Amino acid sequence: xxxxxxxxxxxxxxxxxxxxxxxxxxxxxxxxxxxxxxxxxxxxxxxxxxxxxxxxxxxxxxxxxxxxxxxxxxxxxxxxxxxxxxxxxxxxxxxxxxxxxxxxxxxxxxxxxxxxxxxxxxxxxxxxxxxxxxxxxxxxxxxxxxxxxxxxxxxxxxxxxxxxxxxxxxxxxxxxxxxxxxxxxxxxxxxxxxxxxxxxxxxxxxxxxxxxxxxxxxxxxxxxxxxxxxxxxxxxxxxxxxxxxxxxxxxxxxxxxxxxxxxxxxxxxxxxxxxxxxxxxxxxxxxxxxxxxxxxxxxxxxxxxxxxxxxxxxxxxxxxxxxxxxxxxxxxxxxxxxxxxxxxxxxxxxxxxxxxxxxxxxxxxxxxxxxxxxxxxxxxxxxxxxxxxxxxxxxxxxxxxxxxxxxxxxxxxxxxxxxxxxxxxxxxxxxxxxxxxxxxxxxxxxxxxxxxxxxxxxxxxxxxxxxxxxxxxxxxxxxxxxxxxx
Numbered sequence: 001x002x003x004x005x006x007x008x009x010x011x012x013x014x015x016x017x018x019x020x021x022x023x024x025x026x027x028x029x030x031x032x033x034x035x036x037x038x039x040x041x042x043x044x045x046x047x048x049x050x051x052x053x054x055x056x057x058x059x060x061x062x063x064x065x066x067x068x069x070x071x072x073x074x075x076x077x078x079x080x081x082x083x084x085x086x087x088x089x090x091x092x093x094x095x096x097x098x099x100x101x102x103x104x105x106x107x108x109x110x111x112x113x114x115x116x117x118x119x120x121x122x123x124x125x126x127x128x129x130x131x132x133x134x135x136x137x138x139x140x141x142x143x144x145x146x147x148x149x150x151x152x153x154x155x156x157x158x159x160x161x162x163x164x165x166x167x168x169x170x171x172x173x174x175x176x177x178x179x180x181x182x183x184x185x186x187x188x189x190x191x192x193x194x195x196x197x198x199x200x201x202x203x204x205x206x207x208x209x210x211x212x213x214x215x216x217x218x219x220x221x222x223x224x225x226x227x228x229x230x231x232x233x234x235x236x237x238x239x240x241x242x243x244x245x246x247x248x249x250x251x252x253x254x255x256x257x258x259x260x261x262x263x264x265x266x267x268x269x270x271x272x273x274x275x276x277x278x279x280x281x282x283x284x285x286x287x288x289x290x291x292x293x294x295x296x297x298x299x300x301x302x303x304x305x306x307x308x309x310x311x312x313x314x315x316x317x318x319x320x321x322x323x324x325x326x327x328x329x330x331x332x333x334x335x336x337x338x339x340x341x342x343x344x345x346x347x348x349x350x351x352x353x354x355x356x357x358x359x360x361x362x363x364x365x366x367x368x369x370x371x372x373x374x375x376x377x378x379x380x381x382x383x384x385x386x387x388x389x390x391x392x393x394x395x396x397x398x399x400x401x402x403x404x405x406x407x408x409x410x411x412x413x414x415x416x417x418x419x420x421x422x423x424x425x426x427x428x429x430x431x432x433x434x435x436x437x438x439x440x441x442x443x444x445x446x447x448x449x450x451x452x453x454x455x456x457x458x459x460x461x462x463x464x465x466x467x468x469x470x471x472x473x474x475x476x477x478x479x480x481x482x483x484x485x486x
Contacts, residue, residue, distance in 0.1 A: 133157075137150075137153060140153060141153070155171065155173065158171045158423075159171040159270070162423060162424075162425070163254070163270070165425075165426070166410070166426055167230060167231075168408075168410060168412050168424065168426050169412070169423070169424060169425050169426055170253070170254045170423070170424050171421070171423055172252060172414070172421060172422045172423065172424060173272075173420075173421060174420040174421060175252075175272070175274055176252040176253075176254075176272045176274065177252065177414075177416075177420065177421060177422045178252075179251040179252035179272070179273075179274050179276065180250070180251065180252030180253070180414060180422075180424070182251065182252075182276075188248060188249065188250065188251060188273075188276075188277050188278075188279045188295065188296055188327070189248070189249065189250070189251035189252065189253070189272075189273030189274055189275055189276050189277060190247050190248045190249075190273050190275050190277060191213060191214045191215045191220075191247055191255065191257070191271045191272075191273055191274075191275060192209060192210035192213020192214055192215045192216060192275035193206050193208065193209050193210070193213070193215045193220060193226075193247070194206070194207050194208035194209075195207060195226050195243055195247075196240070197236060197238070197240070199236070201225070201262070202236070203225040203226070203227070203234075204225065204226040204227075204234045204238070204243060205223065205224070205225060205226070206220060206221065206222055206223065206224045206225075206226060206259070207222060208222065209221060209222055210275060213274075213275040214271040214272055214273070214274050214275060215271060215275075218269050218271060220257075220259055220269065221261075223261075223262065224259045224260065224261060224262075225259060225260050225261075225262060226243075226257060226258075226259055227258040227259065227260065227266055228256075228257070228258035228268075229243070229246040229247060229255060229256070229257055229258075230246070230255060230256050232246055241325075241453075245325050245380045247273075248273065248277070248325075248327070249273050249327050250273070250296070250327055250328070250329060251273055251274065251276055252272060252273065252274065253272070253273050253424075254270055254271065254272050254273070255270075255271055255272075255273060256268055256269070256270050256271075257269055257271060279295035279296050280295075280304075281293065281294055281295070281301065281304040281305060281308055282308075283305070283308025283309060283311065283312065284312075285312045285314055285316070286461060287461070287465075288314075288315060288316065288317040288318070288468075288472055289316070289317060289318045289319070289320055289461060289464060289465070289468075290308075290309055290312060290316045290318070290319050290320070291320045291322060291457070291461075292305055292308060292309075292319065292320070292321050292322065293322045294321060294322065294323050294326060294337075294385075295325070295326055296326055296327060296328070296329045297326070297328060297329030297330050297331075297333035297334055297337070297383075297384040297385070297388075298329055298330055298333055299330055299332075299333060301329075301330075301333045301336070301337060302333065302336040302337050302339070302340065305337065305340065306340070306367070306475075309368075309475045310475045310476065310477050312475075313474075314472075314474065315471060315472025315473060315474050316371060316472055316473055316474070316475065317371065317468045317470055317471065317472040317473075318371055318372045318373070318374070318464045318465070318467065318468050319341075319368060319371050319372070319373045319374075320373075320374050320376060320457070320460055320461060320464055321373060321374070321375045321376070321388075321398075322375075322376045322457070322460075323375060323376065323377050323381045323385040323388070323389065324376060324377060324378040324380065324381060324402065324453075324456075325378065325380045325381070326377075326380070326381050326382070326384075326385040327380070327382050327383065327385075328382045328383025328384040328385055328386075328408065329383070329384050330384065331348075331383075331384055331387065331411060331430075333384060334347070334348070334384040334385075334387040334388045334391075335347050335348070335360050335361075335362065335363075335387075337388055338362050338387075338388055338391050338392065339362035339363050339364050339366060340366055340367060340368045340369075341366055341368050341369060341373060341392060341397055341398070342362050342366055342369065342391075342392070342395060342397055343362060343365075343366045343369060344361065344362060345361060345362045345391070345395055345397075345433075346359050346360075346361050346391070346433040347360050347361055347362060347387065347388075347391040347433055348360050348387045348390075348391060348430050348431070348432065348433060349430060349431040349432070349433065349435060350411060350428050350429075350430050351428055351429050351430070351431065352411075352427055352428035353427070353428075357431070359433070367475070370470065370473060371470075371473065372464060372467035372468060372469070373392060373397060373398035373399075373464075374398060374399050374400075374401055374460050374463055374464040374467075375388070375389045375392060375393075375398050375399070375400050375401070376401055376402050376456060376457065376460045377389055377400060377401075377402040377403070377405050377443065377445065378402050378403050378405075378453065378456075379403050379404065379405065379406060379442075380406055381402075381405040381406060381443075382405065382406035382407075382408040383406075383408045385405065386405050386406070386407070386408065386409070386438050386442065386443045387430060387438075389405065389443050390432040390433070390436075390438065390443045391432070391433050393443065393446065394432055394433045394434050395433070399446045399447065399463060399464075399467075400443060400444075400445040400446050400447075401445050401446065401447040401448075401449055401456070401459070401460050401463060402445050402447075402448075402449050402456060402460075403445065403448060403449065404442040404443065404444050404445065405442040405443040406442055407438060407439060407440045407441050407442035408438070408439065409429050409430055409431070409437060409438035409439030409440070409441075410426045410428070410429050410430070410439060411426070411427055411428040411429065411430055412424050412425060412426050412427065413425055413427040447463060
């Protein structure tokens with residue numbers, strides 16, 4: 001660390017005194033850059049809802065009745081994803097890797113560096129790289145048009161390092177971390193803008209900005225042109241729904257938008273989807289078919305599906321599961337939902353860097369197993385939605401209709417840094433139960449639908465009706481059933 005102090009002095013010809021929080025962030029950045037370890041299990045592994053629903057199913061055309069079985073349908077039956085764990089501790093003391101540098105006459109520099117910072121492993125980071133980094137920090141502090149504090153600079157440095165790894169890795173500040181934790185129970189987010197394509201301008205134009213939204217706080221105004229969302233360049237061929245879905249996603253995640261004031265230079269802004277839009281599972285009955293709109297995968301999604309089917313209070317002869325525009329979410333939730341339809345069946349393979357591929361399978365009683373299933377997806381059905389669709393398709397348990405899904409086959413783990421901050425890091429890839437790749441490929445439907453999307457539900461229902469072989473099964477809450485029998 002004495003070399004670091006010397007580099008600071010040499011680069012700037014005057015002392016830089018960093019605030020303690022900035023020093024800690026610097027140490028964190030170095031530890032991430034030089035000796036990153038994976039901690040924790042699968043992406044949003046939070047405790048599941050234990051207020052489970054006990055259900056019995058009564059067939060109206062056969063003797064199917066599981067009312068005497070132990071069908072508690074506990075959402076806690078999530079698979080053990082411990083294969084994703086890494087036994088190394090993040091930021092552990094690897095003192096054998098510490099680099100020592102000769103002392104010099106800069107020892108009088110006022111820099112009280114905590115022991116936990118001085119022992120950060122630098123591994124193979126070039127001293128010239130460190131010197132360049134410190135030079136840039138000094139230049140920004142002295143020359144940038146607006147004053148910036150050290151904590152903001154180092155937060156940006158950490159964020160930049162992670163986002164350059166892949167589009168899913170990111171640094172979560174306190175607000176984003178809170179949103180991501182809240183997401184496991186119910187939120188999808190956006191950046192708080194509405195855009196429309198205006199032919200006279202030839203661009204997508206911001207027509208509304210929600211007050212205090214991420215867009216508003218980053219000076220995006222009504223009338224600004226929106227040119228690009230992440231890697232997607234916008235033109236007149238894009239649909240409004242396309243743009244809306246690109247701007248939306250799991251609450252707390254980031255999106256890069258390229259905007260400009262009319263006639264001025266384009267600039268890129270990284271925004272967090274912190275404008276929360278709670279999403280509920282919708283269940284309705286059409287001609288004896290339960291249509292379940294699943295907007296996102298959360299810890300309680302399986303329980304909510306069961307409640308929705310029971311709440312229909314009518315015989316159900318088939319299931320249409322609509323995962324259009326579903327961005328994914330909690331991977332274990334996809335396993336739990338697949339467990340409603342299949343028994344002791346492989347769902348997905350998870351392949352991490354430091355472990356053999358692990359196969360995750362269904363658990364518990366498959367109360368919807370007797371019913372035919374059609375899954376309706378579109379190009380924005382991603383991640384956990386693709387896990388569910390591919391698993392049911394591979395086992396010939398469901399027909400997939402719609403268009404090819406998004407193609408996100410990676411697993412992110414949220415790694416807490418403290419009570420207020422975390423990083424989201426890609427720790428594994430998943431494959432279909434058959435070992436097929438999903439990432440950048442997607443799930444190909446059995447029946448491709450090419451008409452306007454508003455007609456897809458009717459087409460999916462028509463396909464499902466051809467598979468129905470029962471008059472229906474009525475699902476009843478066991479607790480209510482016992483109460484009525486008293």
